[in-house]
Amino acid sequence: MRKLAVLTGGGDCPGLNAVIRAIVKSAHGYGVEVLGIRDGFRGAVEEDFIPLSLKDVSGILPRGGTILGTTNRDNPFAYPTKPNGVIQPLDRSEDVLENLKNNQVDALLAIGGDGSLNIALKFANKGLKVIGIPKTIDNDLMSTDQTFGFQTAVDTAQEALDRLHTTAESHHRVMILEVMGRYAGWIALYAGVAGGADVILIPEIPYNLNRVALSVQNRAKQGKKFSIIVAAEGAKPLGGEMVVERMMKGRIDPVKLGGIGAKIARDLEEHYGLETRVTVLGHLQRGGSPNAYDRVLSTRYGTAAVDAALEGEFGVMVALQGKEIVRVPLQEAVDHIKLVPLNNPLLVAARTLGMEFGD
């Protein structure tokens, strides 16, 4: 093992730089070089590489984002190409293999979510030595207890809830916070409990608007003239569709036309006369310095990936299980999305506290 390559794919999240730093520092300790690939698999196709020295990763631990850049449109197996001026997908995967070979890369460390790890798996099946490092701010990746960046996003959402509390109290209003989570409600659940929300709406539990309104009205009867609702962007009404589903069918951009938060606000005002305001946390959840938890987890992932490479174990993803970092087959990690199970202990505890889930 002489040289490792590393790339970051998909949406950015706090801790990417911490992983890159850990990879470079621990590889350096073993006398192994590291080559950075720019903008995810795009750089692998285009041979856009940059050597990463200790100096390059000095001071990046606290910084959000990724020094390597990232993109969502970089699938080498269907690479956006313009042969005749019209964009069409082309299989450029062989170029990737060749570029890595030409640069004496022995193995690839791919930091990414569902999408990037699927691509990584395809390359593994083509014989490339690949190790995956799990990244999704939504925490919805199978086989790992937690992905880095998630806990920082929860902090961010909880701090937003703290802020909304003071303004909700002062104005006697319903305040909705829409957080990330297209398919899984992890951020909404954790931030909702941490931020003391009154109602938590997640994709896994289609909500009955009557129940939500009733909960707000019951609080009002007890003298609490405000309520806080946290809604995952993928929350959906009973019998209705997720925003993602509507998007896929009708090509609606949820950001511009208003997501689920805006819909709930409109519905609460129109059908129940409840003065409601909505805040969409959006990209603020991805940015900023990782918290200590995520820096530690990122560092552990980075060193564990280098260890796996040095021990010659490929086609795997490093994963947190309990207190240990283990290795799981890449295939296993990308097979399904990890949803919040209805018997999740925190969900159950939240119900015990009287939190409303709309069901």
Add this chain to the structure above:
Amino acid sequence: MRKLAVLTGGGDCPGLNAVIRAIVKSAHGYGVEVLGIRDGFRGAVEEDFIPLSLKDVSGILPRGGTILGTTNRDNPFAYPTKPNGVIQPLDRSEDVLENLKNNQVDALLAIGGDGSLNIALKFANKGLKVIGIPKTIDNDLMSTDQTFGFQTAVDTAQEALDRLHTTAESHHRVMILEVMGRYAGWIALYAGVAGGADVILIPEIPYNLNRVALSVQNRAKQGKKFSIIVAAEGAKPLGGEMVVERMMKGRIDPVKLGGIGAKIARDLEEHYGLETRVTVLGHLQRGGSPNAYDRVLSTRYGTAAVDAALEGEFGVMVALQGKEIVRVPLQEAVDHIKLVPLNNPLLVAARTLGMEFGD
């Protein structure tokens, strides 16, 4: 002077509790009682009063919001009343005077913005002893250099810009942050400079979209593949209208249909092919603990208002001018909105740094 009443009106902002605390503590030092009025002038109409002791204000200094509550629909001169089941405005100002008299209130301290201070002025003209304390998160109140809460809102917006920077860099995108400022661009200007924005759009300078796009493109030519735009919610295109104007004509709710940030994003993508994301900071700017600057300013306003009352000077607003807290006629404070002048030193300095204002 035996008893003062205090109310908070209009939108909440960080520092309201700090003002209330300073009023109660300094009044207590002079042996003067304080009566709290709930939910702005609504409580004055409805005689919803609560005595404020030292104990009631203990621990509220760091807390956002207002322990007294506030509302926007409380004008006693046009009080929303339902005599026959239909809401119609009724002049209940005499009730206010009577309620205050019945409760032995010697003078009223009104903490509020343009709207509340206008009402306060009308009461002053009816003979009530009134002192105003300037509050507007937008900082657009005349006669005072700064309103409390503004600096905390600027911190919040700047921290959001810091977060967006890391994600913009990683993804090579244009990121727009929409901040408060319906008529005046103070938050956008200060946060834009503090957060190192590339483009700042404020109501006072109608923007030419070509200039904005050109600025983004010039940065890309210099190798900077991302740009950060901060836009006041009242920003408007050259020859176009402010969102507020459109709202007032067509009764459009900007929150639900998308404000100026969403419009700029759409325009940059459609007309210039620039991948753009928008974040609306919204109520997050109002919430949370006031920073040290605002706690100090709030405390000074509170003690200065009590001093004015004890010295028998009424019909005035306490105001910050340079380093001093002075007293200005209430009339003067509500006559106009304080816009960002085109020769504002920070605006000029920002241009010197190469920031684009769209003109």
Add this chain to the structure above:
Amino acid sequence: MRKLAVLTGGGDCPGLNAVIRAIVKSAHGYGVEVLGIRDGFRGAVEEDFIPLSLKDVSGILPRGGTILGTTNRDNPFAYPTKPNGVIQPLDRSEDVLENLKNNQVDALLAIGGDGSLNIALKFANKGLKVIGIPKTIDNDLMSTDQTFGFQTAVDTAQEALDRLHTTAESHHRVMILEVMGRYAGWIALYAGVAGGADVILIPEIPYNLNRVALSVQNRAKQGKKFSIIVAAEGAKPLGGEMVVERMMKGRIDPVKLGGIGAKIARDLEEHYGLETRVTVLGHLQRGGSPNAYDRVLSTRYGTAAVDAALEGEFGVMVALQGKEIVRVPLQEAVDHIKLVPLNNPLLVAARTLGMEFGD
């Protein structure tokens, strides 16, 4: 089960109020009353009780400290008493049992560390129905993976390291941060990794000053003119003594005469001519709002303790093991202190990154 009592003992830490809130809210859901005991076991001896309603715990989730108060000098089995004007310890444990009985308390929930849980265990052995909830900011309690408050303390220490980094870089200095951890180095280890420290000194690994100085000098040779050292307060030189040991023998107050951080600074300057500055984080680690992680963990502990009480399982402590909250015998929890094992995965990862532990 009709009525539970709850107390908080020992040093305060972020999350105590979140536990109390969870207990009251979930007990209320089951129709069970909660009685608060003031200042740890002192209140149990003195019958200083206060009923806790939903209203009493409203808004306390984000607040540091404990609304019940706490103290370190409250052991009912050796209660400080002044019968003849001289303080001497008296066994007042029977008073506690009687006071609880007189107030119809069915079971006691004791939130505390080693000391308080030992007392709780003694009461369990006397027949009291007791459930322990683990609290120690040092995270050194056996049988539980993590105590609440620890992760917030790590955040605080990491933020301090971030700050010291910028000043160390600017001045080309060695900066030492002394953090909590009298017997175990958990905070130092986690914060050190999260804050990118160069040297981490923990009680479990006696340090050789030569190794520390060498590490600083090697960095200087590589052009890095500053180094950051994080030291647990219980760190000790090879062959030397912990500050705690010196204290116990000589009754030295480490806070006033300077702890281990000051000693290392002095030694590095005198023996190696390295300009060094020390910061003692102290009580700042205990204060402030708990982060999201600790709010979630505290909430889970609180509901789990109520669940255990309702299921009639006493003499246990609720504990985090992996992802589950389990129940362990109180005896097991207080038998030993949980030290950082030398094969701890994070310790090993930190060594891989090139961090120096002084051995």
Add this chain to the structure above:
Amino acid sequence: MRKLAVLTGGGDCPGLNAVIRAIVKSAHGYGVEVLGIRDGFRGAVEEDFIPLSLKDVSGILPRGGTILGTTNRDNPFAYPTKPNGVIQPLDRSEDVLENLKNNQVDALLAIGGDGSLNIALKFANKGLKVIGIPKTIDNDLMSTDQTFGFQTAVDTAQEALDRLHTTAESHHRVMILEVMGRYAGWIALYAGVAGGADVILIPEIPYNLNRVALSVQNRAKQGKKFSIIVAAEGAKPLGGEMVVERMMKGRIDPVKLGGIGAKIARDLEEHYGLETRVTVLGHLQRGGSPNAYDRVLSTRYGTAAVDAALEGEFGVMVALQGKEIVRVPLQEAVDHIKLVPLNNPLLVAARTLGMEFGD
């Protein structure tokens, strides 16, 4: 004007990088080059220069510290030299002039406090074109209303007070926070008011310990079993000496043997039996990202200094007066230290609130 040089001298403080960035960006707008001088005047003596391009200052706005480095031992008029192996001061000022000349530097922008600006003044008197930019975290520089970094330090100290509040309340203790301010009590005064301290001790008002203890005892009588004291490091007892004075006479290092905070704690415990804990904030006040206020002020200082240079006005310092950045003679700025006057409005307001100053 073709080329400016810039240096940062003395202790670091938040905003130094923001000033450097503003200088480089605005100079670039005028087609003027900027040369960075490393480690204050040391780099000027040693010709340790580095050209500063737009790229060098990209991303440094939020970062604490100074990319140029700084030192306190760099006076070119008494430069520490080792001609025969023994350190002795040598006048190397001519080397500075020659180095600047050889590098075609037209004017020097010196960012520094009392010490650095005194050196700058001496160079101005030797004919060098110099402009000073005021920097002192203590805010004790004459002729300017505020120095950058001060407001961030106040935020840091206020946040520490917020943390100590929760722990003081829980434990019924006196908590002391020692903050910066060797000669002037600005940080203690502002942070004390913002953090709701009960007692504020500043160098300008020698304290009577009886008054301090009485204030704590009076609070206890009113049921408040804790008190918060904020003390400037230069606070001194009536008839006693400042720590600085003791240091200068006896060469005592206050950091290692305990500063004024430790002394007050000891005195309160010994003479009044008050359980007291002390926290020394120390270098944490210098580090970290500048807040929005300081970023704006730093940016204004930087552009104003370049403007002055282009307009050919030298031997001056840029200064904030009211809302304007003005130019004052360097001589005026370094003549005296700006102490807190006893009729300072905030001091008076704080007394009105019942805060104790020990007199």
